[in-house]
Amino acid sequence: MPASPEPVSEPVWFKSTYSGGNATECVEAAFGPTGVLVRDSKRPSGPVVAVSAAAWSKFLAAPAR
DSSP states (O other): OOOOOOOOOOOOOOEOOTTTTSTTSOOOEESSEEEEEEEEOOOOOOOOOOEHHHHHHHHSSSSSO
């Protein structure tokens, strides 16, 4: 029987490669079991936006303007 991954209590955050080069424009994301969490890296204890995996895929596929 294959082992299933253990649930992670804390998300593992990473900075977006599209964030600005200065310290004022940093977005972080973390993958979760049902989608993606997004937050402002300057306020890690602040609000978090949760989006579904399908919505995240559509967002990544959208052309940049």
